[in-house]
Amino acid sequence: MKKTLTNLENALIEIGLGLNNVVKLTVILKNIEDFHDMHSVWVKRFDSEHFPVRTVITSEFISENNLIQIEGCASMKFDTK
Numbered sequence: 001m002k003k004t005l006t007n008l009e010n011a012l013i014e015i016g017l018g019l020n021n022v023v024k025l026t027v028i029l030k031n032i033e034d035f036h037d038m039h040s041v042w043v044k045r046f047d048s049e050h051f052p053v054r055t056v057i058t059s060e061f062i063s064e065n066n067l068i069q070i071e072g073c074a075s076m077k078f079d080t081k
Helices: 002-014 032-045
Strands: 022-029 053-058 068-074
Touching: 002 032, 002 068, 022 032, 032 053
Parallel strands: 022 053
Antiparallel strands: 022 068
16 A cells, blocks of 8 residues: 555656545455555545545455555646636
């Protein structure tokens, strides 16, 4: 989860955003037993006052080395004045 969120954060930085712009993530775990470890990283990386909406599901992956995938949405605030 640490590496996955770091990769996400780096991709967001490239377009002028950050993790604080994430509004929703779907976390796909290979093993549900990893949920508590995933959650402990989650609470450290996201602002506790503005956690993004999260869905967690499990799935088999093609690669045995793949333990987690994420899919999500980030939003840029626009000044409407």
